[in-house]
Amino acid sequence: MRGSTLAILLLAASPAYAGSFTPPEGCTTFMTVQARACRVSNYYKCTADVPGDQWRADFDQQGPFFLSRINSEAEWVESFDLGDVAVRQTLNPAPADPASFSELLSSGTDTFEFGLTRDNGEVSRVNGFDRLTGKTVTIDGITLKQTEFEFTETDPAGTILRQSNGNEYISPDMRLFFSGPSQWNGGDGEFLPMDGSPVQFIFPGEPGFASTEPLFDCDALMSELSGEASVILASVRQ
Secondary structure, three states: OOHHHHHHHHHHOHHHHHHOOOOOOOEEEEEEEEEEOOOOEEEEEEEEOOEEEEEEEEEEOEEEEEEEOOOOOOOOOEEEEEEEEEEEEEOOOOOOOOOOOHHHHHHHHEEEEEEEEEEOOOOEEEEEEEEEEEEEEEOOEEEEEEOOOOOOOOOOOEEEEEEEEEEEEEEEEOEEEEOEEEEEOOOOOOOEEEEEEEEEEEOOOOOOOOOOOOOOOOHHHHHHHHOHHHHHHHHHHO
16 A cells, blocks of 8 residues: 555665654654653554554664554554565454454453464464453553453464563553563563563654654663564564
8 A cells, every 4th residue: 555655665764863753645643652672653644544544663773673554443454574674464354353452442351363464475373362451550641551461473384483471551542552561482482571661652742752762771781682572572562
């Protein structure tokens, strides 16, 4: 689609030192989130998209590394891993059990099972659940509901590619998930603790809006982990 093509070209050509994120033509940035794990995300919507779709562009110290689009039910629709060669990932049609933000809000639990296809030929299947814990937190003036989650991603042979479990946060008003403390297995059986919780929510007109420079946890250790770990952390929900 036109929006995604423009977005991928824009991000590939926009290093972090540019300082300010500019969305593709026809799109409007509505929020910037500074998070732990040395990540800043800019959220935007595009008039050419289906109503309810939202984009997120993630930046670390090296620049843009992940771009994603969700729909009104917070389903993965498409994403781009912006490595040396950009890889596009899309949600397969007719999921066995579609993720549903509405179901999570109404019943407190949502299960999901769906397939993903990457343009490098890789395919995988994801299944898991989200569950409201009943707790709320307020971060930088924004009230969020806490969830617990678990998911497993496998290849066609059933080999585990990724597993994770832990906590996230949701905003019912924005219909968005935000990362929280969790643990991750990249397929080797060893779980790695991670925490990409939001720290600052920044809106138009506020200092730091549209920034592409992450502020938190950007020490030497996080620089070493920022490659694959950053993409895993970013891609759990979107």
